[in-house]
Amino acid sequence: MIKKIALCIVFVFMFMGTAFGELRVVVTLPWIGSLVNEIGKYRVHLDVIVKATQDPHFVEAKPSMILAVRKADVLMYNGLDLEIGYLPVLIESSRNQKIQSGMAGNVDCSRYVKVIDHPDKVDRSMGDVHPFGNPHYHFSPKNIERVAAGITEVLSRLDTGNADFFRKNMAVFSSKLHGKESAWKAKHFHGKKVIAYHKLFEYLAADFGLTISGYVEPKPGIPPSVAYIGRLIEKMKEERIHTVITTSLYPRKEVDFIADKTGARVIVLPHDVGSMPEIVDWFTLMDTVLTRLQ
Amino acid sequence: MKILLFLLMTILALCPTVSAETLEERVKNLENALNRQEQIIREQQKKIEQLSGQKEQIQTEVIQTTGVDSREKERSAVRDYRLDDRSKAIAMQSASPISPYQITEKQTPSLLNPSISLIFDSLYYQTNLSEEELEEREIPGYVALHEHGEGSHSHGHGTFEKGFNLRSAELTIFAPVDPYFNLYATIPFTEDGSEVEEAYFVTTSLPAGLQIKGGKFKSGFGRFNAFHPHAWDFVDAPLPYTAFLGGEGLIEKGIQFTYLPPLPVYTLLGFEILQGENEVLYGEEAKSGPHAYTGFAKMSLDFGEYNTILWGISVTGGETKTESIEHETEFSGNSVLYGAELTYKWKPSKDRSLILQSEYLLRHQTGDFEYLEDSTVDSLKRTQDGLYLQGLYQIDRWRIGARYDVLSIFKDTYKLAGEEEDFGDNPYRLTGSLEFNPTEFSRLRLQYTYDKSAGNGKENNEIFLQLILGIGAHGAHSF
Structure with missing residues (x-):
């Protein structure tokens, strides 16, 4: 009797979660979630596992994340090794064959991207360098359009019944993006020189004509020494650099010190969707970034 | 044409x-x-x-x-x-109509090689005890730490030589085998040679949240057991683990089945069939063939964005034949070890975190106790427990830790030939540590332990200065 009940419970568990028709999409970063929202809207079930308050480089694989990935039909992630510290554990521990590497439900968004900063030679003495290139491509409208197109194709293929709905939403997204692009283009920075905290804004710089002349971090992921800050301040004075860009994730101490010594303006940019209350989707993210940079 | x-x-x-x-x-x-x-x-x-x-x-x-x-x-x-x-x-x-996920990735030759990492673990050790006293150290009524000198230098064992120690250079290799298996191997190299600490496969394509792990692996029993020595929060293992499983924990050949049901709350259920060769709990010669079984259940919940708790219960049991209780003795009989675990983590950012962790272990054994010198046999029945409680607080690249581990806290019966034996004071230790972690690949740790685990024996004041460095593939960390 007890065995029968136990068996019944196991079966109920097995079919829970698969009973509903909606495609379950799990994404790592909030901006990917925003794109999935634009394309899938109310016809997909979306789970975002990384919070906007977290540094995407240092996320820990929580059991709740394993559970989310367990129930996923599709897992979409940034790629380029940004999630190397936790995603492999999530994928293996999820016990979900749909999202294993090489399966239809495993979507590395960077495969749609023109990657920059691909190092020719890399070792860890250079700091936390990403060996496959700079992974922070979400500040690049051109790349984001391609990623959105990729997401559309994946969703359409896995949920053929809603394919037309997804493609229509993609067309709307594209035209909205093109509409915005002309406004954004007007904000071209014509080679304006800035100092950045981390190698986070390289795509933004490439797309909008910003020149990043140096970094507060001497090497990616390595905090600066006093001597290094001193050299940076001198460089800023010499080259007349009046702007330091950072995000709310990075410590303010060094940045404020530099600003104090050089009179530079500190611009705190949002690093992802949701990192500031007014940033509700990818478009407002780009709007805010470009407005704050003015 | x-x-x-x-x-x-x-x-x-x-x-x-x-x-x-x-x-x-x-x-x-x-x-x-x-x-x-x-x-x-x-x-x-x-x-x-x-x-x-x-x-x-x-x-x-x-x-x-x-x-x-x-x-x-x-x-x-x-x-x-x-x-x-x-x-x-x-x-x-x-x-x-071709799907985007069929695009061939840019191939680099390294993609076909397995991921390899090497972790260097070395320390400087100082104590008020002499080398001889260290050799003879035991936890009376529980375990002789150096049974016939063997394994005294083994990797992860709780004992060190005064001065410089190279604990190990641990090689870890992992890669997917094919779409159905991942393969892992951990091979620590020590001065005495190398051993295959772990070599196991994990399935990736079973349906319905099921997974099979097989080979030689760290059992899913408890929480501490799953971690390799370089990933421990302190230099050495907590007392309950040392006393009931030896310094290395439960690493066995066998097969593990786990099930992750799609519930609203993370729940992991597991079952293992093991060869049962752990030198303290089971022993290679207890019985031919698999003779130990493990079951565990773990659950986890998040509270708000920053708080996570993980709790679970475990049990492992089987036949035992071991010489680890006392020098020149052999015990054969049955053992059951129960475990309960609780972990709380608060991590508001990468620069700040607090981890509180505790485990309670209770072991029950019945069987025959033989004095090897004159072959006299007495019946032995013992039920003993142990607990550890630890906290670690991190600010930027620094982390401080404290640990209290104790045996015989609630339960301590040791009946030899029906008579209750008394081994003196409850064994316990107090530990404090300070870590500096320059990057995620390097760790420098200073640890002090006040060790009163030898019952009425001499107390041990230990100081460790440990350096751990990792190169190669960036391993993903589990919770």
Whole structure:
């Protein structure tokens, strides 16, 4: 009797979660979630596992994340090794064959991207360098359009019944993006020189004509020494650099010190969707970034 | 087709017995063949020129859009060109029904090699005890730490030599085997040689949240057990683990089945069939064939964005034949070990975190206790427990830790031939640590332990200075 009940419970568990028709999409970063929202809207079930308050480089694989990935039909992630510290554990521990590497439900968004900063030679003495290139491509409208197109194709293929709905939403997204692009283009920075905290804004710089002349971090992921800050301040004075860009994730101490010594303006940019209350989707993210940079 | 024709013609042309053609005709044929060849070469050259033209065009486009120095421009242009093929493929695919996930990734040869990492674990050790006292150290009524000197240098064991110690250089290799298995191996190299600490497969394609792990692996029993020594929160294992499982924990050959049901709350259920060779709890010679079983259940919940708790219960049991209780003795009988675990983590940012963790272990054993010298046998029945409680607080690259571990806290019966034995005071230790972690690949730890685990024996004041360095593949960390 007890065995029968136990068996019944196991079966109920097995079919829970698969009973509903909606495609379950799990994404790592909030901006990917925003794109999935634009394309899938109310016809997909979306789970975002990384919070906007977290540094995407240092996320820990929580059991709740394993559970989310367990129930996923599709897992979409940034790629380029940004999630190397936790995603492999999530994928293996999820016990979900749909999202294993090489399966239809495993979507590395960077495969749609023109990657920059691909190092020719890399070792860890250079700091936390990403060996496959700079992974922070979400500040690049051109790349984001391609990623959105990729997401559309994946969703359409896995949920053929809603394919037309997804493609229509993609067309709307594209035209909205093109509409915005002309406004954004007007904000071209014509080679304006800035100092950045981390190698986070390289795509933004490439797309909008910003020149990043140096970094507060001497090497990616390595905090600066006093001597290094001193050299940076001198460089800023010499080259007349009046702007330091950072995000709310990075410590303010060094940045404020530099600003104090050089009179530079500190611009705190949002690093992802949701990192500031007014940033509700990818478009407002780009709007805010470009407005704050003015 | 052209090539075929050309070959045919050449053969015909060169074949002198084909017909009674004149020499002139044959020369003409040869000329024709040469002309055709030339034409093919010209066509190919044209194609090459076209392709390189495209490449340059793309390069100049890219250079116009980027604002970096010229060398960087060149490099990224070449890169972009390579990647441009990818986006072209995507564009093509939007039109064709082929799915985007079939795009071939840029292949690098290293993708076919397994991921390899090496973790160096070394320490400097100082204590008020003499080398001899260290050798003879035991936890009375629980375990003799050095049964017949064997394994005293083994990796992760709770005992060290005074001065410089190389604990191990641990090689870890892992890679997917095929779409169905992942394979892992952990091979610590020590001065005494190397051993395969772990080598196991994990399935990736079983349905319904099921997974099988098999080979030699760290059992899913408890929480601490799953971690390798370099990932421990302190230099040494907590007392309950040392006393009930030896310094290395429960590492066994066998098979593990786990099930992750799609519930609203993370729940993991597991069952293991093990060979049962742990030198403290089971023993290689207890019985031939698998004779130990483990079951565990773990659950986890998040509270708010920053708080996570993980709790679970475990049990492992089987037949036992061990010489680890006291020198020159052997115990054979049955053992059951129960475990309960609770972990709380608060992590508001990467620069700050607090981890509180505790485990309670209770072991029950009944069997025969034999004095090897004169072969006299008494019955032994013992039920003993242990607990550890630890906290670690991290600020930026620094972390401080404290641990209290104790045995015989709630339960302590040791009945030899029906008589209760008394081993003196409850064994306990107090530990404090300070870590500096320059990056996630390096850790320097200073630890002090006040060790009163020898019952009424001498107390041990220990100081450790440990350096752990990791190179190679970036391993993902579990919770």
